[in-house]
Amino acid sequence: MVSVPGANVHQDGETVAWEPRGHEEESNAAMEARCRASDEKADGWRSQGIVWRNVILMALLHIGAVYSLLVIPRAKPLTWVWSYVCFIVTALGVTAGVHRLWSHRSYRAKLPLRVFLAAANSMAFQNDIYEWARDHRVHHKFSETDADPHNATRGFFFAHIGWLFVRKHHAVIEKGKKLDVTDLLADPVVQFQRRYYKTSVLIMCFLVPTVVPWYFWGETLWNSYFLASILRYTVSLNVTWLVNSAAHMYGNRPYDQNISPRENRWVTFGAIGEGFHNFHHTFPFDYSTSEFGLRFNPTTCFIDLMCWMGLASNRKKASVKIIQARKLRTGDGSYGAVNTTQEKEA
Numbered sequence: 001m002v003s004v005p006g007a008n009v010h011q012d013g014e015t016v017a018w019e020p021r022g023h024e025e026e027s028n029a030a031m032e033a034r035c036r037a038s039d040e041k042a043d044g045w046r047s048q049g050i051v052w053r054n055v056i057l058m059a060l061l062h063i064g065a066v067y068s069l070l071v072i073p074r075a076k077p078l079t080w081v082w083s084y085v086c087f088i089v090t091a092l093g094v095t096a097g098v099h100r101l102w103s104h105r106s107y108r109a110k111l112p113l114r115v116f117l118a119a120a121n122s123m124a125f126q127n128d129i130y131e132w133a134r135d136h137r138v139h140h141k142f143s144e145t146d147a148d149p150h151n152a153t154r155g156f157f158f159a160h161i162g163w164l165f166v167r168k169h170h171a172v173i174e175k176g177k178k179l180d181v182t183d184l185l186a187d188p189v190v191q192f193q194r195r196y197y198k199t200s201v202l203i204m205c206f207l208v209p210t211v212v213p214w215y216f217w218g219e220t221l222w223n224s225y226f227l228a229s230i231l232r233y234t235v236s237l238n239v240t241w242l243v244n245s246a247a248h249m250y251g252n253r254p255y256d257q258n259i260s261p262r263e264n265r266w267v268t269f270g271a272i273g274e275g276f277h278n279f280h281h282t283f284p285f286d287y288s289t290s291e292f293g294l295r296f297n298p299t300t301c302f303i304d305l306m307c308w309m310g311l312a313s314n315r316k317k318a319s320v321k322i323i324q325a326r327k328l329r330t331g332d333g334s335y336g337a338v339n340t341t342q343e344k345e346a
Helices: 028-041 052-074 077-103 113-125 130-140 156-160 168-178 181-187 186-195 197-217 221-244 265-270 275-280 296-309 321-332 340-346
Strands: 015-020 315-318
Touching: 052 221, 077 197, 077 221, 077 296, 113 130, 113 186, 113 197, 113 265, 130 181, 130 186, 156 221, 181 186, 186 197, 186 315, 186 340, 197 221, 221 321
Parallel strands: 015 315
Antiparallel strands: none
C-alpha cells in the first residue's frame, strides 16, 4: 500500500506521530475558497438529471424499513442481537475499511483483515471499495464545491441522500479522473471485490443476514429478511449519510473554523467514531479521526485490536504538538488549546 508522503512511518506496528512539513499543511479553508470561487464563475444552475431508478429503490427501501419496525416484536431476541451484529460489521466495513484504510491509507492491514473488511464493505452496499474511496478522496480535496460528490452547500437533503438521486456533477467525474488511485488498482482485494461486487452484495448484504437466523435458531425468513437485511441496511446507510450532512452543518469547529465540517457527538455515536469531522478534515491522515483516543470511537478500538493481534500496523497519528498549534491558529476555541486526554498520553 502506498504510504502518505512525508509520514514518519515505522515498520514495527507502533502508532507514529505525523507532522506536516511546510506547504503540506496548506489550509483546508484556502483550498475550499479557491475551488468555491471557480464554482461561482460557472453557471449557477446545476442540471444533472434525476436518476429515477435510485429514487424509486430508495423510497421502497425506506418504506420496507418502516414496516420492519412492526416486525421487531414478533422476532426472536437472538434475531435482534444478530441484526445488531450485522450492523456493526457493516459499519466497520465502511469506517475501518473503505474509509480509514483504503481512502486515507491511515494504517496498513494484512491480507486476512483486508479480506474481512472487503466482505464487510459488501455487506454495507455503498458502492465498491474502488469507487467509494476514489469519490471520498475527491470529497476531501474539493470539499463543499461542485466537485464534492455530496456538496453540503447544496443543503441538508442533497448532502444526505439527494446526491444519489441525480447524476454525478461533471466536476466530480473530471476531478476523479485526475486523482492518483494506483494504490487501489494495485490491491488485489479491491480489484476482486470490484469484479464480483454484485455477487458479493447479494451474498453479504442480503443472503447471509437473512439465512443465519432461519438456519440456526428457527427464525422465519420474513422476520430475518426485514430485520437483519432491510432495517439494518437502511439504518447503516443513514448513519453514513449523516456524516456527509449533519457533521458538515451542526456542531463546533475546534480545529479549523474556516471549513464546514463539524464535531458532532450524535453522529459519532451512530457512526461508531466518525463524527469528529472537523478533526478529520483537518488531519485526514490520522487513523483515529479524533484527538480523543478511544473515547466514543469503537472503530479506533477495532483497529488497535487488529494491531495487537498482528493483523494491522503503521497507524498514523497527528502529534499532540501539531494538534495544539492548529487549534490555537484556526480553531474556534471550543476545546481549548490542550486536551487533557492527550496531555496524559504525552
